[in-house]
Amino acid sequence: MAVARRFGTTRRTATALLAGTIGLLSPLALTVPAGAQEAPADGYFAAPPPVDMDKLIPDERRPDKKYKPSKACVQRSTLGQNIVLKNRPWGQEYLQISKAQEIVEAATGSVGGGVRVAVIDTGVTRHPWFQNRLESGGEYVATPSKGQPDGLEDCDGHGTEVAGIIGAKPDNPEVGFIGVAPDVTIRSYRQLSENYEPDTSTATPPASSTTGGAPSSSTTPPTGSNTAPPPSGGGNGSEGDGTSPGQTNGGRQLEKAGTAGTLKTLAEIIRGIADRNEADVINMSVDNCRPANGSITTGEQQVQAAVHYAASKNIVIVAAAGNATDTCPQNDQPDARKPKTIVTPPWFADDVLSVGAIEGETGSVAPFSVHGPWVGVAAPGTKIISLDPAEGSDSLANLTFENGDKASEIQGTSFAAPYVAGLAALVKAKYKQLDAKGIINRIKETAQHPAAPGGRDNFVGYGVIDPVAALTQVLPSEVGNQAPMPAPQLAQLPPANDHNSAPVIVALAGTAGGVVALLITLFVMHTIRRNRPAGNTSPRR
Template sequence: MHRAAATARAGRDEPLQHVAPRQHPARQLMNGTTTTARLLAATLLAVLVPAAPVAGAQPQDSQPNGTQAEQDAGPTPPPLTDRIKPENDGQPDRPYTRTSVGCVTSLDGNVQLQEKAWGQDVLRFQDLSAFATGANQTVAVIDTGVNQHDYLAGRLEGGGDYVEAGGDGLSDCDGHGTQVAGIIAAKPPSDDIGFRGIAPDAKILSIRQSSEFYEYKPPQGSQEEGRASAGSLDTLAEAVVEAADRNVDVINMSVDTCRAAANVPITASERNLQRALRYAVEEKDVVLVSSAGNIPGPNCREQNNSDPANPRFIVSPPWFSEYVLSVAAVDRSGDPAGFSMHGPWVSVAAPGTEIISLNPGDRDGLVNVTADEKGEQTPIQGTSFAAPYVAGLAALVRERFEKLGQPLTAKQIMERIKITAAHPAANGGHNIQVGYGMVNPVSALTTMIPAEENIPPDEAVEVPFEMPPPHERDWAPVQVAVIGSAGGLGLLLLTLFVVHTVRRQRGDRPDLS
């Protein structure tokens, strides 16, 4: 908003000039003498009797320009009225089969990347190891599975498979989950390799929950609809329960669904997911991180509207912001990425463009492109790759304060990450594009937060505005100087008068010679 400043011009009236009629020289002298005496008397009176000080102009009370808007709250899902734990049988919800396309393999061999990921510099990876590395922390990656990779050697464990019965989660046909895991915990064998994960000593528990390379074909003659991909909100809820029961510290969910918000109450599947998220956070003390969602998508091809109270689309799990840190994507310049879904539930933001991560088809390779089902290569980008930066940060925060003997709960960790983010210039430091802003790992690891120390928040204190007292000028030195000058002037005038009188009398004396 631009404010126009008004400039006032102050004019000053010039005094009128009065011309006196011409007088006789002697009368002029006498009048001049009289006028001088009057001026002298007025001057002495002004000096000897100081004028009363002028009262300082008091500023008017500042009036607000309109009423302050309420902080963006946005629609929230109906609260839970029960504490039911969702059932989990550890099996796919349907018998999926692999499509004829095949799986993602190594992309153009072992690509030699000349630059490290820009997000590592922005988030100051080089400084984080002084505080934490993710040691003794386990991050569950609920995704498309994670392939074995040398940069995860000894720290990757299978946690289950909801795509293919009997799987262990260590098969990634899409490549997506492997790249997500690399952003969290990749640890190269040599310091000469610039790429690394934000929490390079963290463990990864892989649970395969979805895949674009699997489909469901209903039996011949069945009225059931087929599916072009594997995964659902129901299996996501089961995967969350599975990870929580394995006592992980953090769960990363770079998977989400989007639907129209208008006139659609919460569905049974969404309610089941809400129960799973509550169970993980409140009963198992797990930090939950989710991607904010991308556009265009199957059901949401347009950006959400700008009214935080009435979004056009709802994205899950981010909708359940009471339990989830939802992460938007920003680009290299720090601007919200054009594909990042907006919403009042967005918590924070992280790098989501020009991504570098593990090559899912090469055990010791890196990659900065991905391939779709047609084999077409595109740069790696999306909120899916912003979320693991925050999941890894949560692991660092948890480790850091456990080492300090001040362990934090899952909700405290999530709140700390939001409080220490670089807030946007918006009401309450929050907007629907980037939430509370780009995460700041060093600040999240080092800032003292009063609430964690049981220090109550500051209260507003009314501070009255007072002008300083008027300056009382000491007039004594001025009075002495003026009186002395006036006395000297008086003597000068008296002398001139006497001399003039003597000369005049001499000029009027008759000549006796």
């Protein structure tokens, strides 16, 4: 007993000391800033700082510096020009684009008619499958050739393919490819180019016989050919680069040394589009990728303010999530709050719908698609078929050429983003009452959510888009945050028969009979016991 009591006393004493220690430390824990409690050791954060609207800059509507051509512009292949790509891209089939288009056309009479999509990219070539729906937006790289509208020359071949996924409308019934929203108006802004470089001289750039002012070269391998690669020996890339016209890793990087395109002009264009009411949807398949170091640059602040401003003006802003490369490492660290890489504009997820890429018909995450807490949704980004971006072409492309004569498939998050921008245009056309946040919310809520907490992860965000669901599903968030109430279902029971008293009579009769039988039994037992002789106490044998 003494041992037990001593044990009990010791346990109570330890408990009291533990409680006192917790009580002593609790006030101290409350005084530690919340951010400091969760701060990783290296101080890197996934979320950007608050928007600084003092960094919102006006649109000067011109290049921020002088650039000159450094590489030949994209050209058509000299091989197999009679080949016609008739197959429908797997991405269209996977997303059931044709069914989504039927839904919108039945409801509105067109497939995105009246909706305007701004494409901020390397420019857009006037391909005949845009019909008269391609408009000049602005030129931020170089002075266009004589008679060439601003933004309507694509020396790199990137912007045309992006715009084709959004709004191309083939005139050949044998072709399976079609843009997601083939009746939208495309407005092109040439904001960057890897075929131009800063001009540090005061001399006038040499005259050129090719569109866009780039030096002509018959041996330069074309981007976007639909055939096998041309003979080797081509390419006139700048010294030290070794990249001929093409799409290295499927994307275009801002602030890249020796190229045209800065975060500053991107911010200007976004601000200008909002001020002049030039678009309902903005597609940006351009990125700036840098190491995460816990800071934010002036250019990033300018873009952050611009996208916030445009979103407040009811514009849907879509951006490619970015492609992992040697200079843009994948965010494969265990803690998503401590990214190795920051990608702008996707970083500003409060105002930008960032799009990751999936590959093949299986729908798995593409290995090049940069992960991060800012990823919103995902769409097909491999085995891309789109418009041939070469000047004067009226066909399609499914290959691009890199590093001289190396042919590769067109891929990248750059081409996943326009699938989402096209869907945003369709949702805008069908649900005219929705604002920009409502359109983005509808796309997110109807996506094929991954099996993760909250229905999102850092690979595909809220999941692969589902255009048919986005155009048909009733969302609780659009009906007062409550699920639709089902119509009351009346029970099909036979009518009550209140005039038949037979069941009541039978029940009462049975009860009365039982009571009478009980009384008789009690009376008999009482009589027998009363008449038994009192002296009969002998034991039984």
